[in-house]
Amino acid sequence: METRALPRAAAAPSSHRSYPLYVHLSVLFSLLFLAMGGAITWFGYAQGRDLALSATDRVFSHITQETHTSLHQTLEPVSRFADILALQPFVEARSLNGRLQALPLLRQAFEAYPQIEAIYAGYADGDFFLFRKLAEDADRALFAAPANALYMIQSIERASDAPLRPLYLFFDERLEEVARRRVDEYDFDPRTRIWYDLAATPGKQVFTEPYTFFSTRVAGVTIAKRASARSVVGIDITLERLSTRLAELSVLPGMRIVLYDEQGYVLARSDAVAQLARREEDGSFLKTTLAESGDPFFAALSASVSASGSVTDLNVDGRQWKSAVRAIDTARGPLYVATAVPLDELLQDLRTTREQHLLMSLALLVCAIPLTMLAARRVTRGIHRVTAQANEVRAFHFDGPAAERSTIREVDQLAQAMAMTRDTIRNFLDVVTSLAEEPNYDRLLRRVVQETCRAVDAVGGVVYLADQDEAVLTPAALMDGDGRPLEKEKRELPAAGDSPIAAAFRNGETSVIDLAAQRCPELSSYQALWPQQSLNAVAIPLQQRDGDRVGVLVLFTLKSDTPSGARLAFVEALSGVAAVVIETRHLIEGRKRLLDSFIKLVAGAIDAKSPYTGGHCQRVPALTQLLARAACEARTGPFRDFNLSEDEWEALQVASWLHDCGKIVTPEYVVDKATKLETFYNRLHEIRMRFEVLKRDARIEMLEALLKGSDVKALQAEYERRIGELDDDFAFVARCNVGGESMRPEDVERLERIAQRTWQRTLDDRIGLSMDELARKARTPRQPLPVTERLLDDKLEHLIERTPEEEQAVAKTAGKFNLQPPRYKYNLGELHNLRIPRGTLTEEERYIINHHIVQTIVMLEQLPFPKELRNVPEYAGGHHERVDGKGYPKGLKREQMSIPARIMAIADIFEALTASDRPYKKAKTLSESLRIMQRMKDEGHIDPDLYELFIDSGVWREYAERFLEPGQIDVSDVVAYR
Numbered sequence: 001m002e003t004r005a006l007p008r009a010a011a012a013p014s015s016h017r018s019y020p021l022y023v024h025l026s027v028l029f030s031l032l033f034l035a036m037g038g039a040i041t042w043f044g045y046a047q048g049r050d051l052a053l054s055a056t057d058r059v060f061s062h063i064t065q066e067t068h069t070s071l072h073q074t075l076e077p078v079s080r081f082a083d084i085l086a087l088q089p090f091v092e093a094r095s096l097n098g099r100l101q102a103l104p105l106l107r108q109a110f111e112a113y114p115q116i117e118a119i120y121a122g123y124a125d126g127d128f129f130l131f132r133k134l135a136e137d138a139d140r141a142l143f144a145a146p147a148n149a150l151y152m153i154q155s156i157e158r159a160s161d162a163p164l165r166p167l168y169l170f171f172d173e174r175l176e177e178v179a180r181r182r183v184d185e186y187d188f189d190p191r192t193r194i195w196y197d198l199a200a201t202p203g204k205q206v207f208t209e210p211y212t213f214f215s216t217r218v219a220g221v222t223i224a225k226r227a228s229a230r231s232v233v234g235i236d237i238t239l240e241r242l243s244t245r246l247a248e249l250s251v252l253p254g255m256r257i258v259l260y261d262e263q264g265y266v267l268a269r270s271d272a273v274a275q276l277a278r279r280e281e282d283g284s285f286l287k288t289t290l291a292e293s294g295d296p297f298f299a300a301l302s303a304s305v306s307a308s309g310s311v312t313d314l315n316v317d318g319r320q321w322k323s324a325v326r327a328i329d330t331a332r333g334p335l336y337v338a339t340a341v342p343l344d345e346l347l348q349d350l351r352t353t354r355e356q357h358l359l360m361s362l363a364l365l366v367c368a369i370p371l372t373m374l375a376a377r378r379v380t381r382g383i384h385r386v387t388a389q390a391n392e393v394r395a396f397h398f399d400g401p402a403a404e405r406s407t408i409r410e411v412d413q414l415a416q417a418m419a420m421t422r423d424t425i426r427n428f429l430d431v432v433t434s435l436a437e438e439p440n441y442d443r444l445l446r447r448v449v450q451e452t453c454r455a456v457d458a459v460g461g462v463v464y465l466a467d468q469d470e471a472v473l474t475p476a477a478l479m480d481g482d483g484r485p486l487e488k489e490k491r492e493l494p495a496a497g498d499s500p501i502a503a504a505f506r507n508g509e510t511s512v513i514d515l516a517a518q519r520c521p522e523l524s525s526y527q528a529l530w531p532q533q534s535l536n537a538v539a540i541p542l543q544q545r546d547g548d549r550v551g552v553l554v555l556f557t558l559k560s561d562t563p564s565g566a567r568l569a570f571v572e573a574l575s576g577v578a579a580v581v582i583e584t585r586h587l588i589e590g591r592k593r594l595l596d597s598f599i600k601l602v603a604g605a606i607d608a609k610s611p612y613t614g615g616h617c618q619r620v621p622a623l624t625q626l627l628a629r630a631a632c633e634a635r636t637g638p639f640r641d642f643n644l645s646e647d648e649w650e651a652l653q654v655a656s657w658l659h660d661c662g663k664i665v666t667p668e669y670v671v672d673k674a675t676k677l678e679t680f681y682n683r684l685h686e687i688r689m690r691f692e693v694l695k696r697d698a699r700i701e702m703l704e705a706l707l708k709g710s711d712v713k714a715l716q717a718e719y720e721r722r723i724g725e726l727d728d729d730f731a732f733v734a735r736c737n738v739g740g741e742s743m744r745p746e747d748v749e750r751l752e753r754i755a756q757r758t759w760q761r762t763l764d765d766r767i768g769l770s771m772d773e774l775a776r777k778a779r780t781p782r783q784p785l786p787v788t789e790r791l792l793d794d795k796l797e798h799l800i801e802r803t804p805e806e807e808q809a810v811a812k813t814a815g816k817f818n819l820q821p822p823r824y825k826y827n828l829g830e831l832h833n834l835r836i837p838r839g840t841l842t843e844e845e846r847y848i849i850n851h852h853i854v855q856t857i858v859m860l861e862q863l864p865f866p867k868e869l870r871n872v873p874e875y876a877g878g879h880h881e882r883v884d885g886k887g888y889p890k891g892l893k894r895e896q897m898s899i900p901a902r903i904m905a906i907a908d909i910f911e912a913l914t915a916s917d918r919p920y921k922k923a924k925t926l927s928e929s930l931r932i933m934q935r936m937k938d939e940g941h942i943d944p945d946l947y948e949l950f951i952d953s954g955v956w957r958e959y960a961e962r963f964l965e966p967g968q969i970d971v972s973d974v975v976a977y978r
Contacts, residue, residue: 255339
């Protein structure tokens with residue numbers, strides 16, 4: 001990858017994070033517009049609210065004045081008429097007929113003063129005369145008057161010599177009587193009424209407090225005046241017209257106006273439909289107080305008002321009210337006018353206007369925003385182009401066009417800085433990518449020099465690496481500016497020396513060195529590589545972020561082109577990356593070497609564990625590598641397209657070294673079992689002692705018979721026969737123990753006959769034993785000594801079972817592998833072992849031997865191999881499989897096995913056949929081994945294509961020349977073995 005030279009800028013651009021200007025302008029304008037519109041709207045609303053509240057106070061005062069005027073206009077004319085009425089003759093009349101003469105005058109009063117409820121006169125003798133107008137049907141219904149009745153008289157005469165005569169007289173509009181009715185229940189005595197008592201002084205007019213009238217039960221006041229010693233005239237004035245007037249004064253639908261007295265009794269309300277009196281259980285009527293009015297506002301007003309003229313804002317059921325209470329003076333004392341209006345209703349128009357203003361402001365803003373953004377975009381078009389370029393850099397796209405020049409100086413400078421930044425980042429990433437992609441350590445060092453030289457147009461460079469103790473600097477790669485290696489004697493530099501290179505390493509700072517001015521031999525030798533040029537050396541310490549230094553990178557540049565400023569900062573940043581990459585690759589290489597050494601250590605330990613495996617684990621990898629390389633180099637045949645990557649080669653190498661790592665857990669005596677009766681020792685010695693005992697017994701029996709006088713010759717002949725027979729039987733047992741030949745049926749029968757012999761044991765066989773042995777002995781009952789036992793026997797104590805943990809491990813792998821575990825872990829029975837048909841291993845021991853490959857797979861699958869080594873378990877675990885599917889541990893067929901696994905199977909077999917370091921067998925010659933492998937190919941044991949490659953490529957010969965004894969190499973032409 002070619003790296004472009006950095007642009008030569010006078011100064012490095014400063015980084016600056018900014019947002020688009022048109023957004024700032026648009027947002028600023030919008031905020032200012034909203035702030036101004038909101039402030040103007042709110043100020044107008046606040047001013048309007050204050051004006052509205054002030055006007056409300058004036059309205060409240062006006063209502064109070066109007067109420068006072070209305071009250072005066074209601075009472076004053078009637079008061080003057082009361083004075084006139086007191087002078088009329090009917091006040092002195094002593095009969096109903098005399099009193100009726102005043103009807104025309106009374107009718108005129110009702111027409112002139114509609115607020116009059118009734119006109120009456122009370123007499124000292126208890127007589128009562130009342131004239132009333134029935135203006136409404138409800139009035140007529142109240143007194144059961146005829147439909148055409150317009151006026152009525154309520155008359156009571158109390159003659160001393162006659163009974164009470166209460167009468168109701170009804171008149172039409174012409175004052176013609178239309179009906180008369182006696183009302184016995186009408187028992188009214190004027191002398192008991194308050195107005196009669198108040199008018200005690202002749203000629204003085206009095207006003208009663210508001211009260212409920214006797215007949216109509218409506219609220220009002222009475223103007224009374226004593227006309228003479230025997231009569232008092234009175235006029236009832238209803239306050240209902242005052243309620244109507246209050247309703248007329250209500251300028252808003254929700255406004256409340258109420259007139260009440262000092263006791264809180266309601267006299268008039270703007271909602272005139274409300275009742276001003278309530279009926280008690282005894283039928284009487286009482287005036288209604290503010291608290292009893294049934295209106296939540298009046299109840300709240302009653303609880304909050306404290307004094308005349310107080311003004312308060314009330315909150316009633318979540319609604320704010322503006323209210324005021326003012327007093328008006330009357331002849332009977334002060335009355336109070338309470339006025340209130342809901343704030344939401346009072347300010348409704350003002351709030352509507354406020355919302356309209358806000359909506360207008362928003363509408364204007366919506367219209368102004370596009371225009372503002374259009375203008376701002378035109379101003380910031382150059383910034384947009386720079387932003388687009390920055391976004392491409394952020395997305396790691398470096399091939400787009402440079403931003404256009406702008407007439408705005410700051411924008412133009414920003415565009416140039418962005419262009420230089422883009423080129424710098426592109427070059428840096430190209431170099432970093434190039435270094436990171438190089439897996440080989442030596443090539444990586446050369447790549448570091450090459451890329452940094454290209455980045456700053458250096459004529460050459462060299463990298464020095466520090467040793468582990470940071471005591472010596474060694475030149476590792478010397479290149480010219482075109483990437484060609486240069487030949488020069490490598491001279492190590494002491495890190496503590498006087499060389500400027502060593503000083504840069506120690507100080508951790510970049511230094512620029514004039515090669516011509518330096519007398520350092522090392523630097524002078526570099527100048528000799530470019531004798532026609534005047535050079536500077538730039539020594540840059542390869543320093544990681546944690547401060548650790550791994551070496552020094554030295555770049556040779558023309559004096560006129562020595563990097564500085566941004567270019568030097570670039571190289572220093574690049575050197576830090578190079579230091580990390582070099583150290584990382586160095587650590588990886590070291591870890592690989594450590595892993596390889598550990599793997600070889602394990603393989604060597606497995607081979608050293610038993611002489612029966614010899615150098616198997618070390619020779620199989622070599623043969624595997626030979627055959628795999630032959631497959632990769634094949635240009636024709638089935639392997640013409642086969643190839644292994646570097647990672648796959650490493651995986652195959654690890655797998656071949658660890659293919660028998662499962663033998664670590666295989667007991668040595670099983671691997672090394674050379675005879676059938678061998679465990680940790682050869683148990684044939686026990687059987688020999690039993691034969692020796694039988695031979696001693698035979699001699700003792702002979703000698704005892706001689707003492708008894710038996711025939712010497714006969715005894716000697718019988719003794720020699722028995723001794724010969726025992727010697728022959730033991731020799732047969734010993735031959736069976738070797739396992740060199742197959743056991744015939746007759747051999748097994750003879751073993752059974754020999755086993756029937758008995759011998760006597762006189763010592764306890766349950767003392768001096770381990771706990772496990774005692775547990776196995778306990779399976780059979782103890783017998784008293786001496787005990788007669790068979791010469792050869794399979795006892796229960798010979799059966800060794802698996803532990804629960806071992807059973808669990810077997811069960812865990814049972815479904816994954818095709819190895820069928822036998823019933824017992826070991827069977828040490830003497831006959832069981834001696835009857836082995838071929839070889840020396842029982843079924844149980846054969847399972848343990850074969851199970852090593854299962855352990856290999858399990859162990860390798862538990863290791864956290866990296867991705868490139870994930871095939872190690874598959875490669876290593878397939879070398880006992882057969883291409884016909886009859887192998888173990890998984891019974892895989894050819895198509896289920898990878899080529900590297902099939903290669904290892906051939907390598908494992910051929911090494912085992914030709915190994916000369918196995919004490920239990922003689923090494924086979926090359927011809928014998930190839931003949932066996934040819935037969936295995938024909939029987940579907942090994943891959944036929946790989947076997948032919950093994951023969952045709954000469955791998956067999958190359959391996960034989962490296963590892964076989966000269967006497968084993970007896971083949972020159974392998975045509976017969978294809």
